[in-house]
Amino acid sequence: MKKLYKQEVLTLFGKRIKELRLERNLSYRKMAKECDLGYSKISKIEKGEVEIRFYTILEISIALKVHPKELFDFEHKWKDEAFM
Template identity: 45%
Template sequence: MSEKLEFQKAVGLQIEKFRNQQGLSYRQLAQRCEVDHSNISKMEKGEIDMRISTLMEIAKGLSIHPTELLNFEFDITASEIEE
């Protein structure tokens, strides 16, 4: 699995965690932000490469700071750059 996909899934797990902690369905969260409920499900599964503005909308819908959705351990290995 690529680093990009792993990162998307990790962000999705954060969204799911906060949504479940608040007892919200996909539709309830969607009503709180400008994101379609079907896309929220896809984000949680890491199937969507979301924009920063979407991350902000999700955070607003969850009443949390956007950094909370990125507060997780993730090992980023530096790629070698050819000169």
């Protein structure tokens, strides 16, 4: 249960990053350069394929010119049992 739940949140988080990146007309390569990451890593993050560190979240928010909390602005039904 927890593993599926975490994957769902990672996927939604990645979609939010992609949405913000596209709004700013940033390519994978341009954003990767801004974040000091490989462009394939950006792709994997957007697909929810990798977990990322807090430092990387900060780098992404700086590249997108948004507060880090904006990266978490997505709809999701939080399930209490996931936190037990």
